[in-house]
Amino acid sequence: MNQLAEEFDVVVLGAGPAGTAAATALKQQGKRVALVEEDLWGGTCPNRGCDPKKILYTAVEAKRRAELLAQRGLKSDISVDWPTLMANKREYTAPISSATKQGMEKAGITTYVGHAKFLTTKNLQVGDHQLAATNFVIATGQRPGTLDIPGQEFLQTSTDFLDLDEMPAKIVLIGGGYVAFELAGIAVQAGAQVTMVLHNAHPLRAFPQQLVQGLVAELKDQGVEFVENQAVTEVQQTADGFQVTGPNGFSQVTDRVFAAVGRQPNVDNLGLTQAGVEYSNQGVIVDRHLRSTAAHIYAIGDAAASPVPKLTPVAGFEARYVAAQLGGRDDEIRYPLVPTIVFSLPKLAQIGMTENQAQRNVARYQVKEVEMTNWITYKRQGEKQAQVQLILDQMSGLVVGAACLSLEADEMINYLSSLIGAEYSSKQVQQLLWAYPTTASDLQYLY
Numbered sequence: 001m002n003q004l005a006e007e008f009d010v011v012v013l014g015a016g017p018a019g020t021a022a023a024t025a026l027k028q029q030g031k032r033v034a035l036v037e038e039d040l041w042g043g044t045c046p047n048r049g050c051d052p053k054k055i056l057y058t059a060v061e062a063k064r065r066a067e068l069l070a071q072r073g074l075k076s077d078i079s080v081d082w083p084t085l086m087a088n089k090r091e092y093t094a095p096i097s098s099a100t101k102q103g104m105e106k107a108g109i110t111t112y113v114g115h116a117k118f119l120t121t122k123n124l125q126v127g128d129h130q131l132a133a134t135n136f137v138i139a140t141g142q143r144p145g146t147l148d149i150p151g152q153e154f155l156q157t158s159t160d161f162l163d164l165d166e167m168p169a170k171i172v173l174i175g176g177g178y179v180a181f182e183l184a185g186i187a188v189q190a191g192a193q194v195t196m197v198l199h200n201a202h203p204l205r206a207f208p209q210q211l212v213q214g215l216v217a218e219l220k221d222q223g224v225e226f227v228e229n230q231a232v233t234e235v236q237q238t239a240d241g242f243q244v245t246g247p248n249g250f251s252q253v254t255d256r257v258f259a260a261v262g263r264q265p266n267v268d269n270l271g272l273t274q275a276g277v278e279y280s281n282q283g284v285i286v287d288r289h290l291r292s293t294a295a296h297i298y299a300i301g302d303a304a305a306s307p308v309p310k311l312t313p314v315a316g317f318e319a320r321y322v323a324a325q326l327g328g329r330d331d332e333i334r335y336p337l338v339p340t341i342v343f344s345l346p347k348l349a350q351i352g353m354t355e356n357q358a359q360r361n362v363a364r365y366q367v368k369e370v371e372m373t374n375w376i377t378y379k380r381q382g383e384k385q386a387q388v389q390l391i392l393d394q395m396s397g398l399v400v401g402a403a404c405l406s407l408e409a410d411e412m413i414n415y416l417s418s419l420i421g422a423e424y425s426s427k428q429v430q431q432l433l434w435a436y437p438t439t440a441s442d443l444q445y446l447y
């Protein structure tokens with residue numbers, strides 16, 4: 001081992017939700033912990049992901065709710081003041097990085113600023129420092145993917161969108177996943193003319209297509225244009241913007257073009273080969289203990305090729321699990337149910353078994369669609385899309401999966417998460433009382 005190396009029990013690479021949670025839990029065990037970050041402390045979620053997105057979303061959701069009540073007695077002429085909204089977002093995000101770093105240091109974690117790269121299986125380099133450790137935790141996250149086409153340098157990302165000084169008059173969003181649907185809702189309500197360009201006809205493929213079609217219909221109603229089956233081949237800069245082109249004469253002139261075509265794990269410049277760690281384009285390959293192919297090196301969060309959605313609560317769960325493993329536990333990871341929400345207008349949420357999975361065993365699983373637009377919860381708000389889909393296991397009689405589309409879908413999915421996770425039967429649900437009339441009290445009619 002290099003004599004100049006600074007020694008630790010564990011070195012954590014990346015200070016996002018995964019890395020900070022792991023470092024904190026490991027420090028609480030009394031370990032000597034180093035945490036390395038090359039960019040913003042706190043990582044994607046609070047700086048350029050979930051939280052800034054939700055701040056912008058809060059304003060556009062309020063505007064949409066007011067619009068829906070326009071025929072129901074609420075007079076409103078609301079518009080989004082983007083510069084002020086952005087100032088509000090920046091006021092929130094500006095202190096995050098330094099506060100997170102300070103918080104880590106206050107907890108007794110040794111922090112390093114710079115790019116971490118393995119030199120050997122036991123050593124890594126950060127700037128002028130060499131760090132040696134018994135164990136390492138890779139928590140380097142993901143970055144926005146792009147398209148390998150002429151003019152790719154003109155493509156912007158979700159990071160750019162979430163920090164726009166002005167909302168452009170026209171934008172093109174390439175992609176049909178979480179990011180594209182969330183940014184479309186924000187941009188259209190902030191006054192932009194939005195075109196979503198999809199390379200196939202299956203947006204949000206992991207969600208029930210009936211609910212996705214409801215979301216698409218709602219976004220179209222708000223003014224979003226959808227172009228399907230169009231693989232963009234080139235982006236050119238013009239005198240006053242950009243021209244997006246594709247096969248069969250497709251051409252769209254716009255002010256900005258955002259690629260929302262998935263994210264790539266930050267694993268390619270980590271010296272993983274020197275460390276004996278194998279990886280794929282899904283991230284670091286891990287076993288059921290989140291150990292990489294080098295058994296003393298773990299991977300968690302977005303950087304790990306673990307078979308779960310890449311979300312902040314999952315990153316935290318994996319971090320606490322690995323800390324417990326390094327503290328002496330030796331059980332395989334068992335994930336709880338993972339709720340996911342697309343914060344579009346309206347919201348689309350899902351948990352547990354999906355419709356696609358249920359359809360592989362129709363003898364056992366029944367898909368139940370519930371249209372709720374006329375229920376008091378939704379009617380009073382003028383909501384146009386309020387649907388729930390439940391997956392029933394006919395063997396146990398339990399609900400094992402659910403998806404929701406409405407402005408209340410974020411709350412509803414969390415209630416369903418508790419009930420499905422605790423394996424509540426219909427009979428048990430009828431024994432519970434929720435204050436009425438609320439989103440929760442509808443559960444009685446759903447089960």
Ligand SMILES: Cc1cc2nc3c(=O)[nH]c(=O)nc-3n(C[C@H](O)[C@H](O)[C@H](O)COP(=O)(O)OP(=O)(O)OC[C@H]3O[C@@H](n4cnc5c(N)ncnc54)[C@H](O)[C@@H]3O)c2cc1C
Binds near residue numbers: 043139140
């Ligand atoms: C636009 C957007 C919206 C999102 N919204 C939601 C949401 O609503 N809900 C939700 O649950 N999830 C959401 N996510 C996903 C969520 O942000 C991620 O799942 C979460 O941040 C993953 O945490 P992580 O710690 O694994 O990775 P990250 O947060 O990406 O942190 C990794 C850190 O490692 C650092 N790093 C990388 N390489 C190195 C290196 N070699 N040396 C040192 N440091 C390095 C990076 O700079 C980064 O700070 C969203 C993501 C995006 C992009």
Ligand SMILES: NC(=O)c1ccc[n+]([C@@H]2O[C@H](COP(=O)([O-])OP(=O)(O)OC[C@H]3O[C@@H](n4cnc5c(N)ncnc54)[C@H](O)[C@@H]3O)[C@@H](O)[C@H]2O)c1
Binds near residue numbers: 174180198231311
């Ligand atoms: N609310 C949330 O929880 C939330 C919000 C945003 C992001 N995220 C996380 O970030 C991840 C990334 O989000 P995302 O929307 O970038 O990815 P995604 O995987 O959800 O969607 C990518 C989309 O891009 C399309 N695509 C792929 N290659 C393409 C190509 N060459 N040309 C055109 N389209 C192409 C896909 O068909 C898909 O529709 C999510 O999977 C999720 O883990 C979560």
